[in-house]
Amino acid sequence: MTESNYRIQGATGEWEVVIGLEVHAQITSQSKLFSGSATEFGNEPNTQVSLVDAAMPGMLPVPNMECIRQAVRTGLAINAAINSYSRFDRKNYFYADLPQGYQISQLYHPIVGEGTIEVQVDEKDPDSPVRSIGIERIHVEQDAGKLMHDQHPTMSYVDLNRCGVALMEIVSRPDMRSPGEAGAYVKKLRSILRYVGSCDGNMEQGSMRADVNVSVRKPGEEFGTRTETKNVNSIRFLQQVVEYEARRQVDLIEDGGTVEQETRLFDPNKGETRSMRSKEDAHDYRYFPDPDLLPVELEDSFIEECRASLPELPDAKRARYEKELGVSAYNAAVLTADKETADWFEAVLGAGAKPKPASNWLLSELFGALNKRDLTLAESPVSAQQAAELLGLIDDGTISGKIAKDVFEIMLETGDPPAKIVEEKGLKQESDTGAIEAVIAEVLAANEDKVAEYRGGKDRLFGFFVGQTMKAMQGKANPKVVNELLKKALD
Amino acid sequence: MTSDITELGVAAIRDGVTQGEFTAVEAAQAFNARVAAAKPLNTFITETPEQAIEQAKAVDETRAAGKPLGKMAGVPIGMKDLFCTKGVQAAAASHILEGFTPPYESTVSGKLWDAGATMLGKLNMDQFAMGSSNETSHFGNVISPWRAKGSNKDFVPGGSSGGSSSAIAARLCPAATGTDTGGSIRQPAAFTGITGIKPTYGRCSRWGIIAFASSLDQAGAMAHDVKDCAIMLEAMAGFDPKDSTSLDEPVPDWEAALSGDLKGKRVGIAKEYHMDGMDAEIEALWDKGRDMLADAGAEIVDISLPHTKYALPAYYIIAPAEASSNLARYDGVRYGQRELPEGAGLQDMYAATRAAGFGDEVKRRIMIGTYVLSAGFYDAYYTQAQKVRTLIKRDFEQAWEKCDVILAPTTPTAAFSPGEQSDNPIAMYLNDVFAVPASMAGLPAMSVPAGINKDGLPLGLQIVGKPLDEQGVLNAGLAIEERAGFTAKPEEWW
Numbered sequence: 014m015t016e017s018n019y020r021i022q023g024a025t026g027e028w029e030v031v032i033g034l035e036v037h038a039q040i041t042s043q044s045k046l047f048s049g050s051a052t053e054f055g056n057e058p059n060t061q062v063s064l065v066d067a068a069m070p071g072m073l074p075v076p077n078m079e080c081i082r083q084a085v086r087t088g089l090a091i092n093a094a095i096n097s098y099s100r101f102d103r104k105n106y107f108y109a110d111l112p113q114g115y116q117i118s119q120l121y122h123p124i125v126g127e128g129t130i131e132v133q134v135d136e137k138d139p140d141s142p143v144r145s146i147g148i149e150r151i152h153v154e155q156d157a158g159k160l161m162h163d164q165h166p167t168m169s170y171v172d173l174n175r176c177g178v179a180l181m182e183i184v185s186r187p188d189m190r191s192p193g194e195a196g197a198y199v200k201k202l203r204s205i206l207r208y209v210g211s212c213d214g215n216m217e218q219g220s221m222r223a224d225v226n227v228s229v230r231k232p233g234e235e236f237g238t239r240t241e242t243k244n245v246n247s248i249r250f251l252q253q254v255v256e257y258e259a260r261r262q263v264d265l266i267e268d269g270g271t272v273e274q275e276t277r278l279f280d281p282n283k284g285e286t287r288s289m290r291s292k293e294d295a296h297d298y299r300y301f302p303d304p305d306l307l308p309v310e311l312e313d314s315f316i317e318e319c320r321a322s323l324p325e326l327p328d329a330k331r332a333r334y335e336k337e338l339g340v341s342a343y344n345a346a347v348l349t350a351d352k353e354t355a356d357w358f359e360a361v362l363g364a365g366a367k368p369k370p371a372s373n374w375l376l377s378e379l380f381g382a383l384n385k386r387d388l389t390l391a392e393s394p395v396s397a398q399q400a401a402e403l404l405g406l407i408d409d410g411t412i413s414g415k416i417a418k419d420v421f422e423i424m425l426e427t428g429d430p431p432a433k434i435v436e437e438k439g440l441k442q443e444s445d446t447g448a449i450e451a452v453i454a455e456v457l458a459a460n461e462d463k464v465a466e467y468r469g470g471k472d473r474l475f476g477f478f479v480g481q482t483m484k485a486m487q488g489k490a491n492p493k494v495v496n497e498l499l500k501k502a503l504d
Numbered sequence: 505m506t507s508d509i510t511e512l513g514v515a516a517i518r519d520g521v522t523q524g525e526f527t528a529v530e531a532a533q534a535f536n537a538r539v540a541a542a543k544p545l546n547t548f549i550t551e552t553p554e555q556a557i558e559q560a561k562a563v564d565e566t567r568a569a570g571k572p573l574g575k576m577a578g579v580p581i582g583m584k585d586l587f588c589t590k591g592v593q594a595a596a597a598s599h600i601l602e603g604f605t606p607p608y609e610s611t612v613s614g615k616l617w618d619a620g621a622t623m624l625g626k627l628n629m630d631q632f633a634m635g636s637s638n639e640t641s642h643f644g645n646v647i648s649p650w651r652a653k654g655s656n657k658d659f660v661p662g663g664s665s666g667g668s669s670s671a672i673a674a675r676l677c678p679a680a681t682g683t684d685t686g687g688s689i690r691q692p693a694a695f696t697g698i699t700g701i702k703p704t705y706g707r708c709s710r711w712g713i714i715a716f717a718s719s720l721d722q723a724g725a726m727a728h729d730v731k732d733c734a735i736m737l738e739a740m741a742g743f744d745p746k747d748s749t750s751l752d753e754p755v756p757d758w759e760a761a762l763s764g765d766l767k768g769k770r771v772g773i774a775k776e777y778h779m780d781g782m783d784a785e786i787e788a789l790w791d792k793g794r795d796m797l798a799d800a801g802a803e804i805v806d807i808s809l810p811h812t813k814y815a816l817p818a819y820y821i822i823a824p825a826e827a828s829s830n831l832a833r834y835d836g837v838r839y840g841q842r843e844l845p846e847g848a849g850l851q852d853m854y855a856a857t858r859a860a861g862f863g864d865e866v867k868r869r870i871m872i873g874t875y876v877l878s879a880g881f882y883d884a885y886y887t888q889a890q891k892v893r894t895l896i897k898r899d900f901e902q903a904w905e906k907c908d909v910i911l912a913p914t915t916p917t918a919a920f921s922p923g924e925q926s927d928n929p930i931a932m933y934l935n936d937v938f939a940v941p942a943s944m945a946g947l948p949a950m951s952v953p954a955g956i957n958k959d960g961l962p963l964g965l966q967i968v969g970k971p972l973d974e975q976g977v978l979n980a981g982l983a984i985e986e987r988a989g990f991t992a993k994p995e996e997w998w
Contacts, residue, residue, distance in 0.1 A: 064608060068833040070601065071588045071610060071712040073747050105829050105877070107854055114832020169850075171837070299877035301886060304718035304826050306748050 017134075017144075019191030021229065023263045029232045030259040032195045032225065033187035033239070034251075036202060037180045038212040039156065039220035040083045046155050046179035047074030047117065054218050058161070058172035066177040068112035073305050076101075080179035081309060083211035084124050084153050085319045087181060090209045090326055091148055093128025095316050099152075100308045105299040109171050110158035118154035118182075120300045124309065125151035131328060132201045134194055136350055139342035146198050147186030156180050175219075181212065187226065187236065192252035199223065199248050200350070204327050208352045222246045227258040228272070237262070238272040242279050242286050254279050257286055330355055338368035344376055353390055357397055364401030371404055378418065382425055395424050403431040410491055411435065412442050444491040446498060449482070452490070453502050456481045467503060475499065509534040514579050514679045514732035515759075518620075521563065521578030528560035528567075528578030532622050535580040538676045539624050544998040547671040549585050549643045550593050551625040556580050559622035566620075575739045575759075577620035582627040582671045582680035587613045587723075588712040589626065596714045597629045597641035600861025601840045610712025611744045612681065612723045619739035624677050627667030631863045632831065633688055633716040636935040638666025639926050640865040648696055648919055649674035649994035652959040656997075659919040659961065662692030662935075668726045669696040673994055679727035679736050683713060685720045686819050687914075687939025690951035693726055694914035694964025697953040697992060699981065700726040701733045704972050705946030706751035708737075709744030715830040717823035718749070720943050730952065730982040734758040737974065753972060761975055764983040767801035771980065772907030776812035777938060779916065785957045786913045793911050793954055793965040793984055800983035805907050809899040814892045815941040820933060821876050821889035822944075827866075828873025834861060868929065897945045904970050909980045912938050914951040914964035942968045952981045953990040962992065 020027040045052055048065035065072045088095050100122040103115040128148040135141035158176035162169050183202065189195045203214040203221060214221050223246075228239035240262070242254045262272050276295070277286040325333070327349045334345035348358045354375075361371050379400065383393060395403075403421060406412045412420060412435055423434045435441055443449060456478060457464050467474040482495050509517065509531050521528045536553040563578045588594045588606035595601040609617075617623070631640040637660035638646040648661040648670050661670035665682035669692035672680055682689035684702035693700030701724050708723040715721060725736035738759060743752040773794060778787070798804050836842035836857030843856035862870070876885035903910065915935055925932045942949040948971075951964040965984055969977035 067838055069608070069839070070594065070596070070604065070606065070714045070833070071710070073711050075746060075748055103829050105832060107832065107835065107851075109835075109837055109850055112833060112838060114835065115829055297879050299829070299874065299879075299882075301825060301829070301877055301882070304749075305715075 017190035017194060019193070020232075021259050021263050024267050027232065028229045028259070028263045029190060030255060031187045031228045031230060031236055031239070032189035032255055034185045034189070034195065034198065034226065035224040036183040036185075036199065037222050037224070038183060038206055038214070040080045040153070040179040040181055041210060041212055042077060042079045042083065042179055044077055045177040046077055046080050046153065048177055050177065052178050054220070056174060058170070058174060061174040062176065066112065066173055068114070074117060074303075076306065076309065077179065080153060081124065082319060083209075084151060084181050085311065085316060086209050086323060087183075087206065087211045088125030088128060088151055089316075089320050090205050090323055091128035091130050093148055093151065094126035095311065096122065096124055096126055097311045097313070097316070098122060098308055099124040101303045101306045102300045103303045106296050108157070109169065110160050110176065112158070112173065112176065116155050116157065117303055117306070119152035121302070122308070123150040123152035130198065130201055130205070132194065132197045133346065134197050136197065136200065136346060137343070139346050144188070144194055146188045149184045149186055151181050151183045154180050154182060187228075187239075192255040195225070195255055196248045196252050199251060201327075204350055204352070208324055208326050210324075216246050216248070219246060223251055225251055225254045225258075227255055227262070229259055229262045229266070237266075238274050240272065240275055240277050240286070242277045243289065245279050250279055250281055253284050254286060257284060261286070327355075334368070334372075340368055340372045344372040347376060348372060357390055360397035361401045361404070364398045366401040366404040367408060370408065371401075374400070374404055378421055382421070386425075394428055395421070399424060399430055406431055406435060410442060410444055410493070412440055413488070413492055416440050416442065416488060440489060442491045443486055443489050444494050446494060449486070449490055449494055449498055450502070452485050453478075453482055453495075453498055456485060457502060464503065475503070478503070510538050510675050512678060513728045514576065514735050517579045517678055518575070518577050518735070521567070522573050524567070528563035528620075528622065529557060531578050532556040532560040532580050532624075535624055535677055538674075539671075542674055542676050542998055545647050545649060545670050545674055545676075546644050547628055547646055547667045547674070547676060548582070548625040549595065549597060549628050549641075549667070552592055552623050553625075555592070556622040556624050559617060563620050563622070574618060574620035575735055576616060578622065579620065579679065580622045580624050580677055581616065581736075582624050582668055582677040583613055584665055584668055584681045584683060585626045585629050586633055586683050586714045587681060588714065589613055589623070592623075592626060594626065594714065595642070596633070597631045597643055598861065598863065598866070599642040599841060600834045600857070601714070602642065604840050606712070608712060611709035611746065612713065612740045614712075615742065616681070616736075616739055621739065627665075627671060627680055629667050630664035630688075630865070632714070632827070632866050633664040633683055633685055633721075634827070634865050634869055635663040636687070636691055636932050637920070637922065637925065638663040638670075638692075639922055640863050642863060645922050646670050647922075649996070649998065650696060650919065650961055651994065651997060652961060657921055660695065660922055662695035662919065664688040665692050665700070665726060669693055669698055669700070672696070672698045672726055672728065674996075674998070679725065679732055681723060681740070682726045683716075683721055683723050684939075684943065685716050685722075686823060686943045687936035689724045689726060690914050690939050690949060690964070690966055691935055693951040694953070694966075695919040695962070697962030697990065697994075698726060699729050699733050699950065699952050699985070700724060701737055701950035701974070701977065701981075702943070702948065703737060703741060703974050704751065704948045706749050707741045707753075707755075707948075707972075707974070709742070709747040709750050711744055711746040717826040718830060719826060720823060730950075730978055730985050731759060731762060733950065734762055734978050751972075756975060758975055758978055762982055763979050764800055764986045766797060766980060766983050769802045769909065769976070769980070770805050770907040771797045771802045772805055772807035772903055772910040774807050774809040774812065774903070774910060774912065776809050777912045779937065781916070782913075783917045785918075786916060786963060789955045789963050789965060790911070790913050796984050796987040797911060797980060799987060802980070802983070807903045807906050807910070809896075809903060809941065811892060811895045811899050812941055815896050815944055816933060816937050818889040818892035818896070819936075819940045819944060820872070821885050822893065824869040824873035825877050825886055826873070828870045828877065831862075831866070831870060834858065836861070865929075893944050896941055900941075900945045900947060908970065908973070909976050910968040911980070912966045912968065914938060914966040918957045918959070918961040918963055938966060947971060948974045948977045950977050950981050952984050952988070954984055954988045955990070956992050960992070962990070
């Protein structure tokens with residue numbers, strides 16, 4: 014593993030940035046971590062609040078085993094140790110978005126222990142360095158509600174819909190050394206979570222967000238004092254935070270100051286971080302085991318069931334595409350980065366297409382068309398089945414690759430199946446040797462001078478004859494047959 | 505007939521209603537009248553005579569329709585204010601929850617209504633169940649119906665279930681719910697000459713009971729005698745998926761298996777329960793209890809519970825720690841009282857609401873609890889107290905190798921007068937010195953009245969049993985009850 018060469022230039026020389034991330038990922042589940050309330054995003058305020066969520070007197074939490082299961086599956090997906098004994102603790106603090114006056118979390122005994130994630134620093138470059146980012150732990154905890162400050166001139170309102178929703182906090186080691194690595198790590202993590210199905214990874218809806226720990230040091234020296242920037246909700250912002258904090262800390266230290274261990278907030282409008290609270294006025298959360306809940310003790314059979322339920326994960330899938338399907342390294346990387354893409358690709362294969370041409374077609378034709386129309390894969394007007402049909406028509410020589418582009422354009426507009434378009438528009442490729450030979454004869458007769466030049470040694474003119482023949486046949490001639498017959502006629 | 509119903513206990517009322525000797529409505533009316541005429545005792549925070557009648561009518565209709573009746577058919581009871589009762593204020597005797605009317609019914613109270621019990625009202629108690637004399641209620645002190653010979657001085661009914669104990673002793677209800685965190689059923693039972701049982705932790709669901717200390721809180725039954733407690737506890741107990749700490753164990757028919765014959769049973773006497781400054785009359789009563797159990801056929805064995813003396817200090821770390829967190833939800837934001845001074849921000853509102861809403865004892869325990877959980881103190885207090893708790897449990901586990909139940913005094917003294925101990929929290933906490941070890945170990949324990957002291961005040965003896973062996977506890981309690989001949993009643997002065 015090569016070291017990162019990302020450096021911050023300071024007055025005293027080069028500095029290295031050290032990054033650790035705490036990613037909060039909302040667990041995909043029908044109901045909340047300790048109550049039966051729904052977890053759907055974007056509903057009317059306070060329509061998904063149970064007596065437990067509102068912390069009514071005498072109410073008790075009951076763990077939702079589906080959330081536990083998803084955390085275990087996630088842990089297994091990053092090759093982490095699963096703790097057969099874990100426990101919930103109370104993190105005590107007062108705030109209006111926290112009805113209980115404490116968050117139920119896991120401090121002392123998290124459900125998932127150490128693991129690792131392999132991250133390709135540049136996803137577009139299969140030869141770029143791969144970093145192994147350590148995961149310290151994953152624990153399960155409740156989300157808080159949301160304050161609304163714009164509903165009343167003097168008072169704030171609170172929406173408890175999100176209150177009690179299950180989160181996984183995925184804590185990395187301080188193993189990242191550049192904004193690019195941090196971004197690539199989050200992308201890879203998100204990809205794994207989506208494959209596993211334990212989190213939808215929608216950062217814009219808040220179902221995934223990161224606390225960003227940043228410190229700087231001279232390369233090779235001890236870690237510096239870190240700051241923690243809370244609740245960063247996009248990869249772009251995350252990278253801005255790292256860049257901003259690294260620069261700020263370097264300038265601060267070089268000006269003779271010291272970095273305070275503190276909590277900071279990111280202002281996306283200004284692209285800056287600012288202090289939220291320092292260590293001195295940090296909360297004393299008075300963690301202690303939640304006496305309303307028993308320890309979570311997992312049977313081996315449960316863990317094995319979780320393992321068996323895991324799908325093929327991105328790294329394994331990428332290797333298989335390359336080795337078994339013969340897909341190029343770059344294509345395999347792009348196709349497996351998102352589960353959605355891999356699923357689409359596999360659906361095309363499932364409908365009979367060959368892997369290599371299918372992978373090329375997806376990356377160039379389909380993605381290009383979707384980008385142009387600003388559509389996601391899920392919104393594609395052409396289905397995987399239709400795509401396989403189109404690829405089949407190329408493969409069996411019914412149409413040429415060039416004609417296929419036109420057919421695809423029509424498919425995007427009309428949604429018609431490719432065979433119908435080929436039939437109706439008369440785009441079927443001519444492979445009949447007799448018909449092609451007749452056209453070739455005409456072309457050669459009309460260009461006797463060129464024929465003479467060709468036979469005189471100007472090999473490059475071969476392409477001219479191909480073009481003339483294709484043009485005479487409105488592009489519908491099978492190029493392979495044209496090539497063969499031309500060679501025969503000229504040589 | 506109606507005038508005599510209030511002299512009856514649970515079994516007799518249930519049987520009377522079931523056999524048609526009187527109706528459930530007549531029983532409810534009789535007790536409603538007793539409650540209405542006993543204001544000086546201040547046992548009830550909320551009286552619900554109409555609800556008692558409505559529920560009684562339903563029981564009578566069920567009987568008229570020839571359908572089977574429940575275990576508590578037509579028995580009017582008092583409900584401790586700690587239980588959430590649908591449509592009826594549940595304030596935990598506090599100001600901060602004054603006016604809070606739950607839109608839900610606690611599991612235990614719901615089970616009692618299902619069994620045919622009827623509700624006379626919500627019983628006064630120590631605020632948030634914190635207290636041993638019922639002097640911390642926002643709704644005023646509860647007064648015991650008992651008086652010393654030749655004196656008009658008031659006595660406390662014990663606490664925290666002091667409304668329950670006083671109401672039963674005064675025959676305002678034949679039975680009542682209690683909750684016991686560190687003696688809150690057993691100590692008031694002992695002070696008022698009634699019987700009270702706290703089952704194994706997890707037997708009764710905590711769902712809908714306003715929490716004090718979650719790892720210790722346990723609901724139980726309070727009544728005149730052992731049989732009545734057995735009947736009522738059976739109606740209250742049972743697995744509840746809504747409480748993660750609830751035990752998924754079948755509830756035995758305790759009433760049917762009651763027997764005061766203790767042949768083949770071993771009764772342990774722990775030497776550590778002999779404490780300095782213990783009332784000589786209590787010592788003597790303990791010896792008498794030992795003789796009574798031997799007379800019932802039991803073998804008496806000496807045992808040791810070496811960590812007993814650490815139980816009370818450890819309890820006063822663990823219970824306040826949990827309470828400081830459990831009571832954080834009373835913040836004025838969603839329900840209950842709110843204090844919003846002019847110009848106040850969120851933190852100011854919290855401070856003002858909680859300052860006005862909690863009584864002194866509650867504040868004291870919140871502060872103790874906050875302190876012992878703080879960074880830098882946690883290990884010295886909370887972690888250490890949990891270790892002590894583990895040792896106390898182990899003491900009992902080792903004791904069960906030698907005996908089946910343990911006999912101990914319930915309290916170190918008889919009841920005292922209001923104000924006598926309220927300036928000295930430590931003296932007050934010592935009331936529960938014999939009760940707390942069983943709470944820390946989650947064991948079933950009960951207090952039965954066993955004698956009268958020289959002033960004419962009742963004294964109780966405590967039986968502690970193995971986990972889930974409520975039957976063993978009830979049977980030993982019955983053996984004492986059958987031999988103690990406790991028939992004293994407070995004279996009606998109110």
